[in-house]
Amino acid sequence: MRPATSGTIRVAGRTLHGGDPREAIAAGIAYVPEDRLGTGVAPGLSIANNVVLKAYRRPPASRGPLLLPRKIRDLAQRVIERYDVRTSGPDVPAWQLSGGNLQKVVLAREFSGEPVLLVAASPTRGLDVAGIETVHSYLREAATRGVGVLLISEDLDEILALADRVVVMYEGAVVGEREAERATVEEVGLLMAGGEEAR
């Protein structure tokens, strides 16, 4: 994702000033970045620390300026059990997890912030079939709970399977918008490549 140069961002009626991740987090935007290992998690830190990567500022992970390591570990243990992360424990460094398990940790963390909007950038890239299934089911679950889901992907089958509404961008501009039920892979593909007749 690139920094914004113009325009405004409004989330649930609230205008964001842009460029400040902390403000976006506070406004209830959850974000699954494209670069899992390196942006989505701090690879050298434990799973437990990555689970509270955003929540470390408030209780129960911290009290005032003090961190509460035992509480953090408990939170991570709960995430591991609930999201079925395959690992030997919350102290394992994140880089040792497989792509699918890593994405479970990221999604678990992003959901735990009780978001109003979830932005997911290529959340299934590089995952195996089981991992893709899991991520899809979590995205669907979020949508049924009333969270707005903005899925950014280049996998057309994925988009048409998950989305209600498809917006296509080409060279930095929106070039088309379709109901997912009526859109076809050919049509969306043509728009993505800048095809004129599809508009």
Add this chain to the structure above:
Amino acid sequence: MRIERRLEQPRWLVVVVPVVSLVVAFAFATVVLLATHHAPLHTFRRLFDAAFLSNGALTETVVAATPLAFTGLAAAVAFRMNLFNIGGEGQLYAGAITGATASLLLAGAPSPVAIGLMMLAGAAGGAVLAAIPGILRAFFATNEIITSLMLNYVVALVIDYLIFDSHSYLRDTSGFQANVFPQGKQLPDAATWSSWTIHGLVVPLGALVALGLAVAVWALYSRTRFGFEVRVIGDSARAGRYAGMRTRRKILAVMCLSGAIAGLGGASQDGDFRHQLDPRGLTQANYGYAGIVVAALARYNPFAVVLVAFLLGGLQNAGYTLQGADFPNGLVGVLQGLILFCALGGELFVRYRVRFERRRGPAAVEPAS
């Protein structure tokens, strides 16, 4: 043969690797000693005696270790965040200058006030100097390794200038000798840092301050939100920004903290040991650079920094005692270098392992995982 990252680091490695490294170092040292016609075992015995066992040896070792603990902590604090402050050397000089100035200005003040303000002044001096590469790094993405390193030379020249090339406030200009042999003004007695003698071992205040700092740094980094942010940013700056952390502020804060610790080490040199601003002594000691080695050997762990500083202090102290007509200074340096080289080299095997495997020809395919 392949070198690969260890998936797990067994706890026993942390003990075994340094021990084996030392054994290897002594094996190399034996070869060097035999080649130069010295009895190896006798020499090792003398080395150990001079560092820890003989009368007053431990006191001298603590004297040598105290500045290394300060500069080691200073380096560890910054390196933990992948912020390579190489300027501990200059920041220590800066702290020595501001510390000495404060104590001279405070002549007549009661001792606790003088000592306390000296510490504050030393820490502030180091912090202000470190803030320069800190600001450059945080706001202009300048490489802090270069800027902090270059400032070392600047401050080394400043400290020389203050005593040798000018009639500054810090220079002793009274008396006949002062023009021939320039030196710093004697600091007031009230500014001499306290020390305690336990069974013949003299513990200077600076050593206790360094110990206290080690505990404080540990608590700061592992038990506070600030420390959490430092660890995240140190591991992946992008993850830090993604999580909404203020990376610039943290860079500046950590740089200043690192400089303040080194500066406190400079003030300790004034107050604990030298009792004047001593440019020659400080610039020849290379405490700042040795502190980087200490931090690396300690793997940036503050408690390990204190331990490593103590061991390296012993090695340095033994070096002074060992050298003489029959044992040239250069040979002492070779032995110290061998021990350091092996200790640092051994670190590789804590994080990586060597795997030997037979070549199976091009048909062999790695099993999918």
